[in-house]
Amino acid sequence: MRAFAYHQPNEISEAVKLLTSVEDCKVLGGGMTLIPTLKQRLAAPAAVVDLAKLPALKGISDDGVTVTIGAMTPHAVVAASPIVQARIPALAHLASEIGDPAVRNRGTLGGSVANNDPAADYPAAVLGLGATIITSAREIAADRFFVGLFETALEPGEIITAIRFPVPVAAGYAKFKAPASRYALVGVFVARFADGVRVAVTGAGAGVFRVAAMEQALSQSFEPTSIASIKIDAAGLTSDIHAEADYRAHLVTVMAKRAVTAASR
Amino acid sequence: MQISFTLNGRPTTVDVAPATLVSDLLREQLSLTGTHVGCDTSQCGACVVHLDGAPVKSCTLLAPSLDGATLLTIEGLGATAGSNGLHPMQEAFREHHGLQCGFCTPGMVMTATALAAANPAPTEAEVRRGLEGNICRCTGYQNIVIAVMAGAAAMHATSAGE
Ligand SMILES: Cc1cc2nc3c(=O)[nH]c(=O)nc-3n(C[C@H](O)[C@H](O)[C@H](O)COP(=O)(O)OP(=O)(O)OC[C@H]3O[C@@H](n4cnc5c(N)ncnc54)[C@H](O)[C@@H]3O)c2cc1C
Numbered sequence: 001m002r003a004f005a006y007h008q009p010n011e012i013s014e015a016v017k018l019l020t021s022v023e024d025c026k027v028l029g030g031g032m033t034l035i036p037t038l039k040q041r042l043a044a045p046a047a048v049v050d051l052a053k054l055p056a057l058k059g060i061s062d063d064g065v066t067v068t069i070g071a072m073t074p075h076a077v078v079a080a081s082p083i084v085q086a087r088i089p090a091l092a093h094l095a096s097e098i099g100d101p102a103v104r105n106r107g108t109l110g111g112s113v114a115n116n117d118p119a120a121d122y123p124a125a126v127l128g129l130g131a132t133i134i135t136s137a138r139e140i141a142a143d144r145f146f147v148g149l150f151e152t153a154l155e156p157g158e159i160i161t162a163i164r165f166p167v168p169v170a171a172g173y174a175k176f177k178a179p180a181s182r183y184a185l186v187g188v189f190v191a192r193f194a195d196g197v198r199v200a201v202t203g204a205g206a207g208v209f210r211v212a213a214m215e216q217a218l219s220q221s222f223e224p225t226s227i228a229s230i231k232i233d234a235a236g237l238t239s240d241i242h243a244e245a246d247y248r249a250h251l252v253t254v255m256a257k258r259a260v261t262a263a264s265r
Numbered sequence: 266m267q268i269s270f271t272l273n274g275r276p277t278t279v280d281v282a283p284a285t286l287v288s289d290l291l292r293e294q295l296s297l298t299g300t301h302v303g304c305d306t307s308q309c310g311a312c313v314v315h316l317d318g319a320p321v322k323s324c325t326l327l328a329p330s331l332d333g334a335t336l337l338t339i340e341g342l343g344a345t346a347g348s349n350g351l352h353p354m355q356e357a358f359r360e361h362h363g364l365q366c367g368f369c370t371p372g373m374v375m376t377a378t379a380l381a382a383a384n385p386a387p388t389e390a391e392v393r394r395g396l397e398g399n400i401c402r403c404t405g406y407q408n409i410v411i412a413v414m415a416g417a418a419a420m421h422a423t424s425a426g427e
Contacts, residue, residue: 006266006283006329028327035325036307038284048283052330076319100398101376102310105319106326180308182397 001038005047012056012161015049016136019157022047027159029111030074032103057110057161062087067167068134071110071160076101078109088129090171090189090263094121097175099182110160113145116152116207118238119183121175123208128189128200129171132164139164149206168193170222172262174255175203178242185243186251190214190259192222199256204248205237214256222264224257268332273341279328287323287331288312291338299339299371303400310399313372314338320379322398339371342378354378354416363412365403373399373409381417389414 005022009015019025026045028034037043051057057072062083069078078084079096098104098112098121112122113133126133126142133140136159145153154160168191175187184203191198197218199211217226232252237245269278272295281290291297291314300323303311307325314323315337316330342352354377357363364370373396380387380395387395392413393406401409 001284001286003282003284006327008329031325031327031330032307035286035327039286039305048327050327050329100310101380101395102313102320102322102398103307105316105321 002041002044004038004045006050007047008050008053010053012054012136012159015051015054015159016157018047018049019159022049025049027051027114029072029114030106030108031111032099032107033111033115033117051110051159060084062167065167066164067091068162068164069109070162071113072108073110075099075104075107075109075112079104087167088165088171090173090191091125091129091165093262094125094173094175094189097121097173097177097182109163113163114152114154114160116146116150117183118149118205118207119178119185119203121173121184121187121202124184124187124189124200124202125165125173126163127208127210128173128191128198129165129168130191130193130198131166133160134162134164135160146208151207166193170263172259172264174258174262176251176255186248186255188252188255188259190218190256190263192218192263197222199259201232201252201256203238204232204252211252211256218260222260224260227253227256227260230256266329268329270331270333271335273337281328283327283329285328287314287326287328287336290328290331291323297338297340301368301371303368303372303402308398308400309369309372310376311369311372313375313399315375315379318379318382320376337375339375342374352378353419353422354381354413357412357416357419358409361408361412361415363405363409365401365405369399369401369403373401373413377413377416378420380413381420385417385421387414387417 024046028048028050058070075095075098084092131142171191173189175184178185186203189200199214202208214227232249234245234249237248239245291300301311303309312323
């Protein structure tokens with residue numbers, strides 16, 4: 001790890017000022033992705049801005065229609081939150097399935113969503129629930145946030161402060177874990193709202209995506225059988241040492257059916 | 266930079282470069298070599314310590330994050346409870362042969378004590394899930410799981426008797 005200057009601001013405005021004025025500055029959330037990349041020297045910033053002491057980035061609240069979770073909330077806190085467990089149990093379940101206990105104690109919602117790893121779990125929930133990403137500058141709809149491989153709509157110096165999740169009628173998440181890392185080989189988040197169903201897939205391609213054919217079929221009839229014959233095109237999906245693209249395509253339908261079953265419980 | 270924290274019950278102040286991992290601070294600067302570094306890639310869990318009571322991987326934690334916090338390492342564990350200097354969880358690992366080469370043991374024990382503190386009577390499945398971030402390259406998981414279940418029971422028997 002190369003040397004860097006360390007800043008721990010107490011105000012969001014101060015953090016933004018540092019990020020926009022200090023050259024080659026990197027935001028530190030839980031560090032579960034950033035610190036390994038610093039150690040491998042894949043990143044070597046001149047300065048690190050640690051978000052740990054920003055009170056505005058913590059906490060979970062429920063306004064009756066949406067649940068808002070601060071960006072610096074660790075996965076373990078989301079998983080154990082009575083609010084999340086009661087209002088969006090599928091989201092609490094998803095958080096409880098990330099990595100391992102030590103990773104869940106440090107890794108944060110904001111860090112995971114900002115990083116947009118193609119095999120990360122949270123992006124599936126953010127897109128599947130049609131959440132809103134609240135930043136230091138603006139609000140961004142999930143449908144416009146995830147741009148590509150490790151790429152998001154965030155501008156340089158922009159910090160995720162919280163994410164606002166609409167409370168669905170029902171939701172479910174099912175993932176086929178890569179056995180060593182527990183990242184999603186394929187993960188599918190299904191959310192049923194009064195006005196329709198959203199289906200978001202992670203792990204299968206270069207980034208999280210929705211499946212319109214499944215959304216339409218499930219809006220007609222919210223049953224695993226209604227999507228059993230819907231096949232995803234393997235073209236453009238990921239092939240790697242863990243699985244070929246056609247196997248991933250197959251898993252999307254299997255995991256989507258399981259997510260619908262989980263949502264119906 | 267200067268950071269102050271509570272280390273195994275003692276107020277501690279150290280001078281560190283910000284780009285210092287807690288595992289390196291413990292082992293190189295503070296000579297607390299019970300915390301092991303196995304993979305150095307956040308996978309294996311040999312370096313697990315408790316930060317404000319929660320198990321975390323010290324090889325993936327920057328020293329500045331310790332400022333104002335409470336840190337417990339394997340060296341601090343024995344003294345907190347149990348007989349003959351050993352913590353009941355350490356005693357259970359010895360009793361049930363929950364180690365082979367012993368390299369992963371400090372991390373296993375630290376993860377296990379946190380697990381047992383939150384869940385006094387974990388099932389085998391809960392122990393296996395709780396140990397997902399701790400790898401034993403001797404693959405001696407069977408006895409580790411037995412030891413953690415016994416250690417959890419012993420921890421709570423001890424505290425109930427106090
Ligand atoms: C062993 C292991 C297993 C894992 N398994 C899984 C898994 O099964 N599923 C899964 O989804 N993830 C998994 N992860 C990743 C984990 O969830 C990380 O917590 C997450 O990817 C990054 O979150 P972080 O808070 O640690 O962010 P950091 O590592 O601190 O930051 C990641 C990136 O996001 C930026 N960033 C951080 N916070 C913000 C913010 N608020 N606003 C703007 N930018 C920000 C940083 O600058 C950096 O570029 C695993 C990690 C490890 C080490």
